[in-house]
Structures are given as structure tokens and as C-alpha cells.
Amino acid sequence: MALEDKLENLPSQPGVYIFKDRRGRIIYVGKAKSLRHRARSYFQLSKSFNIKTETLVREIADIDYIVTDNDIEAVILENSIIKKEKPRFNVMLRDDKNFPYLKLTISEEYPRLYLVRRVLSDGALYYGPFIPASLARRTIRLISRHFLIRRCRYPIGKKKVSPCIDLQIHRCLGPCVPGLATREEYQAAVKDVQLFLEGKTAELMRSLRQKMERAAAREQFEQAAYYRDTLHTLEELSLKQKIAFTTLAEEDFFGYHIEGNQAVLQVFNLRQGVVVGRKEYYWDEPLPIDEEEFITAMVKQYYHSDQYVAHRIYLQRDFEDSRLLEDWLSQKRGNRVNIVVPKRGRKAQLLQLIIENARLSFNNKFKSEATERLLIALQEALHLDKVPQRIEAFDISNIGAGDMVGSMVVWEKGAPKPSDYRKFKIKTVLGPDDIGSMTEVIKRRYERLLKEKKNLPDLVLVDGGKGQLGAAVKSLASLGIQEVSVAAIAKREETLYLQGRAKPVKLEEGSSVLRLLQQVRNEAHRFAITFHRRVRTGRLLASELEQVPGIGEKRKNLLLSHFKSLDRIRAASEDELTPLIGRRAAREVVDHFSSQ
Numbered sequence: 242m243a244l245e246d247k248l249e250n251l252p253s254q255p256g257v258y259i260f261k262d263r264r265g266r267i268i269y270v271g272k273a274k275s276l277r278h279r280a281r282s283y284f285q286l287s288k289s290f291n292i293k294t295e296t297l298v299r300e301i302a303d304i305d306y307i308v309t310d311n312d313i314e315a316v317i318l319e320n321s322i323i324k325k326e327k328p329r330f331n332v333m334l335r336d337d338k339n340f341p342y343l344k345l346t347i348s349e350e351y352p353r354l355y356l357v358r359r360v361l362s363d364g365a366l367y368y369g370p371f372i373p374a375s376l377a378r379r380t381i382r383l384i385s386r387h388f389l390i391r392r393c394r395y396p397i398g399k400k401k402v403s404p405c406i407d408l409q410i411h412r413c414l415g416p417c418v419p420g421l422a423t424r425e426e427y428q429a430a431v432k433d434v435q436l437f438l439e440g441k442t443a444e445l446m447r448s449l450r451q452k453m454e455r456a457a458a459r460e461q462f463e464q465a466a467y468y469r470d471t472l473h474t475l476e477e478l479s480l481k482q483k484i485a486f487t488t489l490a491e492e493d494f495f496g497y498h499i500e501g502n503q504a505v506l507q508v509f510n511l512r513q514g515v516v517v518g519r520k521e522y523y524w525d526e527p528l529p530i531d532e533e534e535f536i537t538a539m540v541k542q543y544y545h546s547d548q549y550v551a552h553r554i555y556l557q558r559d560f561e562d563s564r565l566l567e568d569w570l571s572q573k574r575g576n577r578v579n580i581v582v583p584k585r586g587r588k589a590q591l592l593q594l595i596i597e598n599a600r601l602s603f604n605n606k607f608k609s610e611a612t613e614r615l616l617i618a619l620q621e622a623l624h625l626d627k628v629p630q631r632i633e634a635f636d637i638s639n640i641g642a643g644d645m646v647g648s649m650v651v652w653e654k655g656a657p658k659p660s661d662y663r664k665f666k667i668k669t670v671l672g673p674d675d676i677g678s679m680t681e682v683i684k685r686r687y688e689r690l691l692k693e694k695k696n697l698p699d700l701v702l703v704d705g706g707k708g709q710l711g712a713a714v715k716s717l718a719s720l721g722i723q724e725v726s727v728a729a730i731a732k733r734e735e736t737l738y739l740q741g742r743a744k745p746v747k748l749e750e751g752s753s754v755l756r757l758l759q760q761v762r763n764e765a766h767r768f769a770i771t772f773h774r775r776v777r778t779g780r781l782l783a784s785e786l787e788q789v790p791g792i793g794e795k796r797k798n799l800l801l802s803h804f805k806s807l808d809r810i811r812a813a814s815e816d817e818l819t820p821l822i823g824r825r826a827a828r829e830v831v832d833h834f835s836s837q
Contacts, residue, residue: 247304248284251277256308257319260330263302269330270322272315276306293528297330313569316562320545323538332524332538341377343368343438345431350424351397351416352431354390356381366549368438368518380438385412387471388434390427393417439491439549440512446472493551495539496595498603502529505603506539509595510551521602533560540566540580550574555581555592612655615753622746622754623739625726629700630654634761635682635713636704638769639673647682648769651698652761664772676708683716691720701727704762710738730762786810789833796822800830810834 251258258280260269273279283298290298309315323331344357348364356377357367385392391413393405407413414422414430436445453468497506503525510518522539524530537560544550550570556563563580570578583589613628620628632652639645645667651658665685670677683701690697701717703709710729717725727740735755737746748755786797799821804810810818811834818827 244301244303248281251280251304251306252308253277254308255310255312255315256306257315257322259305259307259322260297260301260328261303261305262300265303267322267326267328268300269297269328270319270326272312272319274312274315276308280304280306291529291531293330293531296528312565313572316541316565316569320541324542324545330528332530332535333542343377343380345434345438347431347435351391351427353392353394354381354384354434355392366435366438368549384434384437387467388430388437389414390430390434391416440510491552492555493553494555494592494595495536495543496557496592496597496599497535497539498596498600499530499532499535500603500607502526503603503607504530504535505599505606507595507599507602508543509591523606525607532558536560537562537566544570544573550578552576553579553581555583555588557592557596558582615757616655619754619757622748623700623726623728623737624742625700626724627699629698629726631696631698632700632702632761633686633698634702634704634765635679635686636762636765636769637667637675637678637682638766638772639675639678645670645673645678646769646772647678648765648772649682649686650761650765650768652757655757657764662768664768675705676712679703679705679709679712680716683713684719687717687720687722691722697722697725699726701725702758702761702765703727703729704732704765705729706731706736707738710740714740730758732762735759789830791826791829792822796826 253275255272255274256276257270257272258276259267260271262268271279283294283301307318309318323333327333341356341358343354345354345366345368346352347366381392384390385407389412392407393413395405395417397417404415404418405413408415408418414427416422416424416427433445433448436442436448449468449472453465453472456462456465456468492511494509494511495506496509497504504523506522506524508518508520508522522543524535536556536558540554540556550573552574554570559582567578567580570580581588583592616628616630619625623629630653634650634652636648637645638648647665647667649663649665651661653661663686665682667678667681669681683703687697701713703713706729710727713727713729717723717727729738730736731738735748735750737748737758739746748758786792786800792800800810800818803821804813810830813830815824815827815831818830821827822830
């Protein structure tokens with residue numbers, strides 16, 4: 242049947258629609274209250290779509306569907322198919338790191354607790370992820386010490402086994418040894434572990450306190466001491482983990498940051514006001530991300546794999562399917578789940594903090610990767626021996642006939658590093674000699690680096706043409722520096738001259754590599770011009786003051802240091818000048834500027 246005929250014959254019932262390409266591969270899976278209405282909406286000519294949806298529609302060659310009894314069944318089925326098939330146009334969140342979980346096998350007669358790296362739908366309870374991973378191991382040791390549930394894989398009751406080391410060092414109740422621990426005692430310990438891992442420490446501590454009092458009343462003092470020590474441990478843990486506010490609710494906070502076709506999601510799990518878990522997901526695909534689709538997908542996929550559903554879920558914004566997802570999660574949890582978008586108060590502040598964490602993580606993951614790709618492209622374009630992680634760029638400024646100055650700016654890992662910028666007053670060159678000035682500045686800079694035994698840059702970039710390039714290469718060679726690459730960029734033609742290459746390199750106009758080099762060059766030029774103006778202004782100011790009778794070098798420096806500018810000295814009264822240079826000299830300054 243042709244695609245048009247299939248669309249015409251779609252039922253109006255709820256269910257899941259499956260789009261396929263010409264090769265029969267599943268490219269998109271969606272759920273709908275009405276399959277007919279939703280699937281046909283993709284092909285309405287009057288509708289305008291984003292780039293992603295337009296690309297999807299162009300590739301659809303076939304459609305399949307599955308009818309369900311209600312909307313919630315459609316949500317569950319949609320998520321299962323997406324997890325299995327991984328369609329290209331669906332949002333699929335991926336773990337940035339495979340952090341560990343603790344697995345509690347509650348389906349077994351005598352449940353075990355151990356560390357795993359994957360969450361499976363096998364009836365067990367999973368807790369985590371634990372960040373850092375060492376926290377999972379420390380938690381298992383703590384549980385073994387205080388709750389005494391087993392970690393071994395020994396079959397219980399089927400055959401006689403020798404007690405393991407955990408039993409011998411009092412780290413297990415020993416259900417494998419007949420008569421040592423009853424099933425009821427062991428299940429009570431498992432219940433305490435569940436309360437502990439779910440962050441319900443207040444309820445757990447009440448239970449332990451009652452057990453301690455009962456044991457003491459029966460004069461079972463060793464057992465009472467065990468409960469007492471466990472209570473002390475829990476109190477210490479609670480004090481260390483408390484955040485700014487307390488609450489009895491079980492809450493999950495979803496914070497994300499999206500730019501174009503990339504996104505990072507962070508999920509924080511709070512139990513009774515304590516952060517008990519955090520997990521990070523990321524998304525990076527060729528097509529732009531639709532924010533509403535992203536929110537829906539992240540909630541469904543998160544709770545599809547995680548067994549435990551919090552009582553309240555906090556999101557950045559509302560979306561169309563929020564009520565439907567509330568119903569599905571409520572069914573999964575067994576009681577009502579609320580999806581909330583906080584607008585003010587502490588919950589909104591905490592969510593904003595998580596969003597900021599997601600933004601910073603986005604920058605660390607994606608922007609650092611983009612920068613690294615750009616630097617590799619720069620290395621290839623300039624035929625460098627290594628990736629230019631540190632670039633030092635030089636410019637000479639000589640507006641007018643005098644006051645020659647030089648500047649050096651630094652780019653480290655693709656970003657400016659102003660703390661390493663340097664200024665140079667030209668000392669050995671007279672007149673407007675750019676090449677001579679560049680020779681002096683380069684030699685002074687790297688002579689000092691060698692003396693201080695500091696690291697050399699990967700690339701030296703100079704503003705100018707062949708002359709400036711030759712001056713830089715000559716200066717470095719005179720110091721015995723051969724391993725540093727040198728390049729020059731001319732202003733008008735934006736042509737690159739490279740050390741050891743006879744012909745210049747012309748980069749493609751508008752390319753990211755050329756824009757980076759221009760940005761570095763322009764910053765060096767700006768820094769040089771700013772310094773030149775300051776030097777020139779200072780010289781003119783000093784020259785003006787030298788014409789005042791009674792003002793020598795010392796008084797001139799005092800006035801310049803205090804007033805900073807000639808206009809402020811000119812406007813100063815005799816009383817303001819007197820504390821610095823004395824009454825007589827102050828009167829001379831006032832008279833000099835008054836006569837002008």
C-alpha cells in the first residue's frame with residue numbers, strides 16, 4: 242500500500258506511529274492520542290516546520306503503527322521502541338560517563354547488594370549513580386558494617402556452604418548458616434537498607450531507635466550497642482549531606498542547557514532535603530533540538546531506566562504532554578506524581594543552580610571540543626609540528642614620529658589570557674622602524690623567558706609581512722630557539738607568511754581559522770594602540786609641566802602620580818597643589834595655566 246493510502250486509512254485510536262525510510266529503517270517513533278490526526282499533520286502543506294521536522298518528512302517513505310488501549314500505554318510502548326531501535330530523528334540521551342549503581346536484588350529470598358554499571362529491568366532495585374565512583378564502594382562497606390546484608394553469590398538452602406570471610410569478620414548476618422539468622426530478621430535488615438539508600442534517614446533512625454530500646458529491655462546489650470553505633474553513623478551522614486533547606490518530599494530536579502543541536506541534562510535526586518544522586522546526559526546530533534520534544538524525551542527515558550520515581554519532579558518549563566506523563570509516572574510509582582515548574586522561592590533557586598551546572602558542563606564538553614578542533618585545523622592550515630595550544634602575538638605601534646611601543650597578547654587553548662599580556666617601550670631603535678622594533682621586542686621577550694626557564698609558546702604570530710616575519714625568525718635564531726613556529730599576518734590582504742615557506746598562504750575568507758588569527762592580531766593591535774596613547778599622553782603632559790618654573794623631575798612625578806591627567810592639574814586650586822609641591826611652586830603652577 243502506498244504511503245498516501247496508509248495515511249488515509251489510519252485509525253483514530255491512541256497508539257504509536259513508526260516512520261521508515263526507503264530502506265525500511267525506522268527513523269522516527271511517536272505516540273498519539275489519535276494516530277490519524279497526528280501522523281497526517283506531518284504532511285499538511287499549510288504547516289511550517291523547523292529544519293529537523295522538514296528533513297524528517299522528506300525522508301519518510303513508509304509508516305507503520307501499533308494501536309493501544311489508552312494514552313499511557315502509548316507512552317510506555319513508544320519509549321520501549323525508541324530504546325530498542327534508536328531512531329535517527331528521536332532524541333536519545335546518552336550517559337556522559339558510566340557511573341556505578343548499587344543493585345539490591347529484592348526478588349531473591351535473601352537479597353544481595355553489589356555494584357553494577359548498567360541498570361536493567363530485572364525486578365531489582367537500583368540506587369545511584371554514585372559520583373565519584375569511590376562513593377559507591379564506601380557506601381557498600383558502610384552497609385556491610387552496619388546493616389549486615391550479604392554481598393556473596395552463594396546459593397542459600399540448596400547445599401551446605403562454608404561461611405565466607407564477611408561472616409567471620411561480622412559483616413553479614415549469615416543467612417547461609419542454618420539457625421544463625423531468621424528470614425524475618427534478614428528482611429528487616431534489607432528494609433533498613435532500602436530506607437537508607439532512598440534517603441529516608443529520619444524514618445530509618447526511628448526504626449533503629451525502637452530496635453535499640455527493645456534489645457536493651459530484653460538485656461541484649463550487644464545487639465543494642467550495634468543499633469546505637471548505626472544511629473551515630475547515620476546522624477553524622479545526615480549532618481554532612483544537609484543542604485540549605487529541608488523537606489520530607491522525594492524530589493527530582495531536571496536542569497538542562499541547549500545550544501543549536503547540542504544539549505546537556507543534569508538530574509539531581511533529593512530525598513528529605515538531602516542530595517542522594519546526580520546524573521548527567523548529553524545530546525549531540527546534526528539537526529537542531531526541539532526543546533519541547535527534548536523535555537518529553539528526557540523525562541520518559543530517565544524513568545524508563547530508573548526504577549524509582551520521585552513524588553515530585555521539577556522542570557524548567559511546561560510542555561504539552563506533562564499531564565499525560567504525570568499519569569504514567571503515577572501509575573509506575575503507585576501513587577500521585579506531580580510535575581512542577583517552580584517560579585519563585587527556594588525550589589526555583591535550586592533549579593536555577595542545577596541549570597547553571599548544566600551550562601558549565603555544556604561549555605566544558607562541547608565548547609572545549611570545538612576549540613580543540615579549531616586548533617587542530619589551525620595546525621593543519623599552517624603546517625605546524627604540533628597543536629598551537631599557546632599563541633603569543635606581537636604588534637608595533639608608532640603613530641607619529643616618536644613614542645615607539647610594542648605589545649604582546651596571549652591566546653591559550655583558544656581563548657585570550659590577559660594576565661600574560663606584556664607591553665614594551667622601544668629602547669634601541671630611533672624613528673619609525675617597525676622591523677627593527679619587532680627585532681628588539683622578540684629578542685627581549687624570549688631572552689627573558691630563557692633566563693627564567695619558562696615554557697616557550699607553540700606559535701609566535703607577528704603583525705605584518707615578510708619583513709616582520711624575518712625579524713622574528715632572526716631574533717629567535719640569535720637566542721638558539723629553533724622549535725617555535727613563526728607566522729606573520731598582513732592587515733590588508735589577510736595573507737599569511739610562514740617560516741620556511743617561500744609562498745604565502747591565503748586562507749578561505751570567513752573560515753574559522755582565519756577568524757581566529759584575525760581576532761588574535763586585532764587584539765595585539767588594540768593593546769599596542771592603547772599603550773601608545775598612554776605613553777604619548779604622559780610625554781605631552783610631562784613636557785607641559787617642565788615649562789612651569791620651579792617644577793623639576795621630582796615634583797612633576799608627584800603631580801602626575803596624584804592627578805593622573807593634565808586637565809585635572811590645570812583645574813586644581815593652589816590649596817590642592819600645596820600639600821604635594823609646596824605653596825610657592827603651587828602658585829607658579831596656577832599662574833602658568835591661568836596665563837594660557
